[in-house]
Amino acid sequence: MALPTIVPGRTVPACPNLSLSPNSRRPRHPSHSIHASHHKFQDAAFRQQIRTIHQSRQNHQQWPILKAIVKELDATVSDPDLLTQEVEALAAEVTQLLDGANLYFVGMMGSGKSTVGKIVAAALGYPYLDIDAIIVETAGCTVAQIFADQGEQAFRDLESQVLQDLGARKGVVVSTGGGAVMRDQNWGHMSQGIVIWLKGAPELLTKRALSDGTQSRPLLSQSSDQGDDAYTALLAKVTGILDKRQHLYRQSDLHIPLERSPGDPSDCGATPAAVAYRVLKSLEEHLKKGAI
Numbered sequence: 001m002a003l004p005t006i007v008p009g010r011t012v013p014a015c016p017n018l019s020l021s022p023n024s025r026r027p028r029h030p031s032h033s034i035h036a037s038h039h040k041f042q043d044a045a046f047r048q049q050i051r052t053i054h055q056s057r058q059n060h061q062q063w064p065i066l067k068a069i070v071k072e073l074d075a076t077v078s079d080p081d082l083l084t085q086e087v088e089a090l091a092a093e094v095t096q097l098l099d100g101a102n103l104y105f106v107g108m109m110g111s112g113k114s115t116v117g118k119i120v121a122a123a124l125g126y127p128y129l130d131i132d133a134i135i136v137e138t139a140g141c142t143v144a145q146i147f148a149d150q151g152e153q154a155f156r157d158l159e160s161q162v163l164q165d166l167g168a169r170k171g172v173v174v175s176t177g178g179g180a181v182m183r184d185q186n187w188g189h190m191s192q193g194i195v196i197w198l199k200g201a202p203e204l205l206t207k208r209a210l211s212d213g214t215q216s217r218p219l220l221s222q223s224s225d226q227g228d229d230a231y232t233a234l235l236a237k238v239t240g241i242l243d244k245r246q247h248l249y250r251q252s253d254l255h256i257p258l259e260r261s262p263g264d265p266s267d268c269g270a271t272p273a274a275v276a277y278r279v280l281k282s283l284e285e286h287l288k289k290g291a292i
């Protein structure tokens with residue numbers, strides 16, 4: 001069977017859920033070390049919404065998603081040190097004030113949107129949703145593959161569609177992709193809830209990206225330098241991207257610093273629990289001001 005065309009002149013590569021074959025199999029995303037919760041599959045309306053991804057696409061032909069599966073990650077935090085008593089106590093109060101508003105985490109790659117988002121979700125008792133993970137599940141291939149095969153704009157279209165669809169949910173914590181702030185239409189959805197910027201210095205973000213490896217982050221992965229040069233090259237990239245986006249991240253409702261000791265170049269950042277606490281504290285203040 002001929003593979004469907006997505007972008008004129010290009011064919012769908014090895015993305016199983018983008019294939020027309022009814023036998024396509026969806027690979028597991030390697031980073032999914034926590035279990036999916038299954039009640040999401042019963043949410044027919046939401047599932048239907050996700051199925052409509054791409055139907056409004058204007059510039060591309062249909063992107064036939066046969067298995068549009070939403071990944072709602074189990075927000076169980078396995079490390080007891082992450083969900084401290086202080087975090088839980090504060091969260092109990094914030095839950096009342098939130099009254100079902102959605103929380104959207106934004107920030108650069110490596111700022112901890114997933115790590116901190118899961119802790120905050122678990123503390124609040126909210127479902128946790130990760131836009132990148134939803135896209136990976138839906139497309140059946142990695143973000144890096146989508147960038148390589150379809151191009152960044154196709155990825156951005158998916159990202160916008162997923163954000164739009166998530167807007168129908170209430171009382172969820174969403175970690176967005178690092179570039180979600182670049183489209184006005186995404187802000188239209190996110191600003192219905194509370195947007196939280198995890199704000200880290202380029203040096204801190206670069207250290208994390210180096211330690212994670214950059215293969216899964218296509219905007220950072222082209223560097224072939226090694227050792228000190230790898231750090232310098234990556235720092236330049238991270239700084240360049242942050243410079244372009246800073247004014248957008250700044251539009252967020254809350255700005256949460258990630259540093260443990262600001263100004264110290266060897267700073268490895270505050271712990272995830274400490275950042276989660278800062279988020280909740282800042283949320284409490286924001287909500288008590290009657291900001292929502």
Ligand SMILES: Nc1ncnc2c1ncn2[C@@H]1O[C@H](COP(=O)(O)OP(=O)(O)OP(=O)(O)O)[C@@H](O)[C@H]1O
Nearest residue numbers: 109110111112113114115178208212269270271272
């Ligand atoms: N507060 C923290 N202290 C130390 N390490 C952290 C902290 N938060 C996150 N990390 C680590 O930094 C890396 C990036 O974190 P995470 O994947 O949560 O970031 P992200 O913002 O979701 O990134 P991306 O947008 O690229 O998916 C991971 O290795 C994670 O374990």
Ligand SMILES: O=C(O)C1=C[C@@H](O)[C@@H](O)[C@H](O)C1
Nearest residue numbers: 109132143177178179217218
């Ligand atoms: O900062 C970005 O533009 C991106 C961040 C990741 O979360 C992914 O959404 C993708 O790699 C793009």
